[in-house]
Amino acid sequence: VIISGSDDVNATSPAPAIDGTALTRRLEQLGQIGRTAERGLTRLALTEADRDGRDLLTAWMSELDLDVEIDAIGNIYGTWHSGGGKPVMIGSHIDTVVNAGIYDGAYGVLAGLEVVAALRRAGVQPRIPLTVAAFTNEEGVRFTPDMMGSLVVAGTLSLEEAYAALDADGVSVGRALNEIGYRGRSHPTEHAPQLYLELHIEQGPVLHDEGIRIGVVEGVRGISWQRLVIHGEANHAGTTPMHRRVDAGHAAARIQVFLRDLASSNGTLHATVGSIALEPNAINVIPGEASITVDLRDTEDRLLTEAERQLATYCRQLEEEIGVAITSRRLARFAPVVFARDAVDQVEAAAKSRGLPVRRMTSGAGHDAQMMAAVAPTAMIFVPSVDGVSHSPCEHTVPEDIVNGANVLLDVTLGAVTSLPPAPNA
């Protein structure tokens, strides 16, 4: 175990270590709340199931002698007040998608509780506060935008905008917070930490495929979402010669193949066409219009911008060649996030000290960490997802990896709370 700056640690205490059995038990117990018939789990943000999950989490925090505080957007903070200044924060979320697994989000929060328990068992006395946080509505299934709670902490989304978001039944976030009794008083922006750490399953297959135990996350890929609408000419499939066609569906297919080739010949670009609609969408009519979505992700903003440029150039070529007209509308654009080098290095060092095979990687999924990175040095730790499955009842991480990830989180936290000087509160 690496304990850097461990001058407050009693050398005769046992080395801090995660209790894997306790962590697994918590994951399974929280995973029973919102359970559905299909072996899955649905605990959408600010529903009764979410409230029940929050009640269990806050009870656990109190059992660990953490001071529980709820902020105005419903984020939950359990703080070990020790020393002074801004806390080190371990965070993630406990809301889920529809028919989810038990790890995503919950793992990072509950591992935080076990870090606290392990530090207490080892007799560690932090120099600065340590907070375990659960952010509201990370998944964004019921309310848009996703990562809402951390967005408000980061000041990127105002509290008023967040309150006004409506679900499909017209219920606002403000009203839903009141209904489940989780609308607190403190302003979210007051909770910016001195260091933010998030442990998460990878939700992709890279670590699993390569037999690597710990992913050292250097940042989050930027996202470019656009909708392309291709205007062609609907016409009779039997009577229109091939050379005479202005087939919007054909143009859509060409763009799909182009993007696939572009991403496959490029180290970091990910490109997906997930949604298509043809008009009139009839077996014997040449499509007169096609609408497709394009999801581009890359690690650097200049690479993302270059991919967007190449797509636009190809669309102009298709307009010339096929005679279609292609319009593009931006749906979302998030620049890549690069985590603090020191914090990332500490994760790598901690994993190597435990003899765990590591690789540096970039997250392709969004996490609260990418929002928190705007207000604090941030790092993430990934553990393997079996076969890369996530957002599914089949999501699984083996117990050994669950414990490995939490021990790395423990070591980095221990180093931080015992070495970082107290920082003034925001």
Add this chain to the structure above:
Amino acid sequence: VIISGSDDVNATSPAPAIDGTALTRRLEQLGQIGRTAERGLTRLALTEADRDGRDLLTAWMSELDLDVEIDAIGNIYGTWHSGGGKPVMIGSHIDTVVNAGIYDGAYGVLAGLEVVAALRRAGVQPRIPLTVAAFTNEEGVRFTPDMMGSLVVAGTLSLEEAYAALDADGVSVGRALNEIGYRGRSHPTEHAPQLYLELHIEQGPVLHDEGIRIGVVEGVRGISWQRLVIHGEANHAGTTPMHRRVDAGHAAARIQVFLRDLASSNGTLHATVGSIALEPNAINVIPGEASITVDLRDTEDRLLTEAERQLATYCRQLEEEIGVAITSRRLARFAPVVFARDAVDQVEAAAKSRGLPVRRMTSGAGHDAQMMAAVAPTAMIFVPSVDGVSHSPCEHTVPEDIVNGANVLLDVTLGAVTSLPPAPNA
């Protein structure tokens, strides 16, 4: 004017010729029945609008001293009884698609009336009967299958099957025929003619593009319809590496591009992917399933079969390359129809005698003629559609072409009714 075997024609009569003004007037008058707000025309089979159209048509037949008969599937026959045996039949249909133009179908039937009028004016006395026919439900919009009336005449579809067909509201053809008062007694198969002629707008751009006035139709392209379902793996668009994807949408796009290339490098094949559905069809999820329709058409059965085989081979290649599984279900298969060589030659000779530029071609759209070809020598005459538009309020054929086509029909009919020996009735 070519009048072959004209021993029954009084040499002092004026040469038979179509009255273009009368024909245009009839087209416009029938085109008012079923008119909609958007300049279009909707006269679906066996609706009240269709009944009104039928009432007008039968009134016109009576004015021309034709004997009107309705058969058991509602086909309308107006016959000039002269001589004996099976008639020469000029036919098409007066039902329309939704928001149609005024020419499709109606042109062939109303030109038949003007042929009768022209022959009467010229004092021609046919050696055999001449019938103008309008077949029930050629378009197949309200009831399936299309070309229903001629299918029953050809004996390919039984009267009982036709009666049982239901529209979207559960109304059967049998009931709809009763409701509009057009369920006659004679069996459709008794109406097989000695020669069948159909005049139609091209519904495609070939004649228009090439500046040709008359299309000599040698047959109807065969049709192969299938639905391909591509099974891949739905996965996260951000976390799944490109090489790890089993993207059903990508496979669908590759098939589209393959079919386009196949048809473009082939003289006669037409290939269309008109309909696509992705699952789950979300912007940030790699498609786990794609369903596409494939419409292949060709002039010869061996060519159609070869295209089907090449598509199947390509699907097997994609299964290997991408890891998807592709299943295929046949939705429809009609072998190409080849019209009687003599009848086709007569159309070409008649058009050339009038000094009209002609080209031989194959119809890519379905017509009653392809069903009638099973029971009688058959030929079709095409005239240009401006810009290839059809099944649209913008469908248009210029008056000169309307008259040219009807005159070619007149000349071929005159040749037949004055030269063919009486044939025994069925």
